[in-house]
Amino acid sequence: MRPSTKESISKGTNLRFILIGMAILLLGVFPLLIRNDFYLDGLILIFIWGAFAGAWNILAGYGGMMSLGHNAFFGIGAYTSTLLLLHFGLTPWIGMLVGGLLASCVGLVLGVVCFRLRSHYFALATLAFGEVGSILAVNWRSLTGGSEGLALPIQPSVVLFSFSSKLPYVYTGLFFFLVVIAVSYAVEHSRLGYYLTAFRENEDAARALGVRTGRVRLMAMALSSFLSAIIGTFYAQYVVFIDPTSVIRIQISVQVALFAIVGGIGTALGPAIGALIFVPITILLRAKMGTSLPGLHMIIYGIILVLVLLYMPQGVATKLRERIPILRRI
Amino acid sequence: MLLEVCNISKWFGGNAVLNDISLTIHRGDVVGLIGPNGAGKTTLFHVISGFYRTKTGSIKFDNTNISRLNPETICALGLCRTFQITKPFGNIPVIKNVMIGALNRAKSLKGARRKAEEVLEFVGLHDKKDLLARNLTIADRKRLEIARGLATSPRLLLLDEAMAGLNPAELQEMIKLIRNLVDSGITLFIIEHIMGVIMKLSHRVMVLNHGEKIAEGEPSQIAADREVIKAYLGEEYLIAQG
Numbered sequence: 394m395r396p397s398t399k400e401s402i403s404k405g406t407n408l409r410f411i412l413i414g415m416a417i418l419l420l421g422v423f424p425l426l427i428r429n430d431f432y433l434d435g436l437i438l439i440f441i442w443g444a445f446a447g448a449w450n451i452l453a454g455y456g457g458m459m460s461l462g463h464n465a466f467f468g469i470g471a472y473t474s475t476l477l478l479l480h481f482g483l484t485p486w487i488g489m490l491v492g493g494l495l496a497s498c499v500g501l502v503l504g505v506v507c508f509r510l511r512s513h514y515f516a517l518a519t520l521a522f523g524e525v526g527s528i529l530a531v532n533w534r535s536l537t538g539g540s541e542g543l544a545l546p547i548q549p550s551v552v553l554f555s556f557s558s559k560l561p562y563v564y565t566g567l568f569f570f571l572v573v574i575a576v577s578y579a580v581e582h583s584r585l586g587y588y589l590t591a592f593r594e595n596e597d598a599a600r601a602l603g604v605r606t607g608r609v610r611l612m613a614m615a616l617s618s619f620l621s622a623i624i625g626t627f628y629a630q631y632v633v634f635i636d637p638t639s640v641i642r643i644q645i646s647v648q649v650a651l652f653a654i655v656g657g658i659g660t661a662l663g664p665a666i667g668a669l670i671f672v673p674i675t676i677l678l679r680a681k682m683g684t685s686l687p688g689l690h691m692i693i694y695g696i697i698l699v700l701v702l703l704y705m706p707q708g709v710a711t712k713l714r715e716r717i718p719i720l721r722r723i
Numbered sequence: 724m725l726l727e728v729c730n731i732s733k734w735f736g737g738n739a740v741l742n743d744i745s746l747t748i749h750r751g752d753v754v755g756l757i758g759p760n761g762a763g764k765t766t767l768f769h770v771i772s773g774f775y776r777t778k779t780g781s782i783k784f785d786n787t788n789i790s791r792l793n794p795e796t797i798c799a800l801g802l803c804r805t806f807q808i809t810k811p812f813g814n815i816p817v818i819k820n821v822m823i824g825a826l827n828r829a830k831s832l833k834g835a836r837r838k839a840e841e842v843l844e845f846v847g848l849h850d851k852k853d854l855l856a857r858n859l860t861i862a863d864r865k866r867l868e869i870a871r872g873l874a875t876s877p878r879l880l881l882l883d884e885a886m887a888g889l890n891p892a893e894l895q896e897m898i899k900l901i902r903n904l905v906d907s908g909i910t911l912f913i914i915e916h917i918m919g920v921i922m923k924l925s926h927r928v929m930v931l932n933h934g935e936k937i938a939e940g941e942p943s944q945i946a947a948d949r950e951v952i953k954a955y956l957g958e959e960y961l962i963a964q965g
Binding site for chain 2: 582583584587588590591594595597598599600601602603604605606
C-alpha cells in the first residue's frame with residue numbers, strides 16, 4: 394500500500410514538472426514565431442490581464458473577499474512609477490516596487506476598515522474605494538494631470554523599462570504572468586492558502602481552529618494589492634500614456650473579476666485561462682466589428698460570458714480538471 | 724486545575740442567559756453539561772471559547788486568564804470547541820479540513836497531513852478523506868467536527884451535542900467514538916441531550932436551567948436530584964411521584 398502511493402505521488406510530481414516545463418517552453422518560443430505586431434500586442438494584453446486577474450484571485454479566490462476596488466491598486470502602480478519617472482527620473486524598475494509598496498499600505502488601511510464587512514457589503518465598500526481613487530485621479534490635476542493624462546517619455550532603454558519593439562514587452566509580460574501564477578501556486582500550497590480557504594468557507598470554524606483570520610486576510614490583501622500595482626506599472630510602461638480612464642476606471646476591477654471567475658476562481662491557473670479566452674475574443678470582436686457594427690461585439694461578448702457561467706459555473710479550469718483526468722494529477 | 728470559571732454572567736438585553744456560573748475541570752476529567760433547551764449550555768461554550776465576551780467574572784485556562792482573549796488565541800493555548808450545527812469547510816476535501824486544524828500545532832503542511840491522517844483514522848473517516856466536505860452525511864459531518872477539533876491537539880476539548888440528529892445506528896457509532904476519546908485520556912467537556920449516554924460517559928455532570936447551575940455531581944446523584952427532575956419533567960411529575 395505505502396510504496397504504491399509514494400510511487401504514484403512521485404509520478405505525479407514528475408508529470409507535473411514535465412507539463413509545466415513544456416508549457417513554459419511553448420510560451421517562450423511561441424512569440425518568436427509571430428511576426429505580426431497586432432498579435433504580439435494581443436499576447437502582451439493576455440499577460441497583463443492574466444497576471445492582474447491572478448493578483449485579484451489571491452484575495453478574492455482563495456480568501457473569498459470579492460474586491461471591486463482593485464482598479465485603485467492598478468492605478469496606484471501606474472501613476473506612482475510614472476510620476477517618479479517624470480519628476481525624479483527614477484527608473485520604473487524601482488518605481489514599480491515603490492508603487493507596489495504604496496498599494497500594499499493603502500490595501501492594509503482598506504483592509505482594516507473594510508474587513509468588518511462581509512460578502513456583498515465588502516464588495517460595495519471596495520467599489521466605493523475604487524471610485525474614490527478614480528475621482529482623485531481625475532480631480533487632483535496638479536499631481537495626475539487630470540483627465541488629460543500623462544505621457545511617458547519614449548527613449549528606448551532597458552534601464553528606463555522602455556523598448557522600441559514589442560518582443561521585449563512580450564517577455565517581460567510573460568515573466569510577470571508566470572511570477573503571479575507561481576506566487577498563486579505557492580500561496581495555495583502554504584499555510585496562508587489553507588487559512589484563507591478556511592476563512593472563505595466558514596469564519597467561525599476557522600477561528601475555533603486557531604486561524605488568525607484578521608492577520609491572514611491582511612497578508613492576502615497586501616500581497617494582492619502589491620502584485621496588482623506592479624502590473625499597473627508594466628501596463629503604463631507598455632502603453633506609454635496613462636489617464637484615469639485607462640488605468641483606474643472601475644470597469645477594470647469588474648473585468649478582472651470576470652476573467653478570474655470565468656477561468657476558475659480560487660485556482661492558480663484559472664485567472665490566466667480566463668484572460669487567455671476572453672482577451673483575444675475582446676480584441677478580435679472589436680477589430681472585426683468595432684467600426685462596422687459598433688456595440689455588437691459587446692453583445693456577443695456578453696452572450697459568451699453568460700454561456701460559460703451557465704454551463705461552467707465553477708470556471709473553465711475546474712471543468713477541464715474534471716473532464717481530463719491527467720490534469721487532476723497536477 | 725485545567726479550567727476554572729468564576730462567577731460568569733451573560734446578558735442579552737434584559738435577559739440573563741447565564742447567571743453567576745462557576746465551575747472547575749481537572750486534567751483527565753470528562754464532564755457532562757445537560758439542561759433543557761434554552762438553558763444556556765451553548766452560550767456557556769461560546770463564552771469559554773472566546774466567541775462571546777463577558778464583563779463579569781473570570782475564566783482561567785491552565786492558570787492563564789482567557790476571558791479577554793479571542794477564539795483563535797484560546798485555541799492556540801490548547802482549548803478547542805466543536806459546533807452543534809456543524810460548520811464544515813464545504814468546498815475542500817475532508818483531509819484539508821482536518822489539516823487546517825492540525826496546522827494549529829504542526830510546523831509544516833507535511834506534518835499537518837500526517838496528523839490529519841492519524842486523526843481521520845481515529846474517527847473512522849479515513850476512507851472518505853478525499854471527498855468534498857459538503858458531500859458528507861450529517862453523521863460524518865459530526866465526525867469531521869470532532870476530527871478537526873482533535874487535530875488542533877487540544878488539552879481540553881469542548882463537544883457541543885456531537886450526537887444530536889443521528890439515527891440509532893449512527894448513534895451507536897458515535898457513542899463508540901466518544902468512548903474511545905474518553906479512553907484516550909483527553910479532557911472533555913460535553914454538552915449532550917441524550918441522558919443515558921452522558922450519564923454513562925461522564926465522571927461528573929453539571930445541570931443548567933434558565934442560565935443557572937442547579938446541580939452538579941456524579942451521574943447517579945444527578946439522576947436522583949429533585950431540582951433536576953423538576954427542570955426536566957416539571958413540578959407535577961414530582962408531586963405525582965410523591
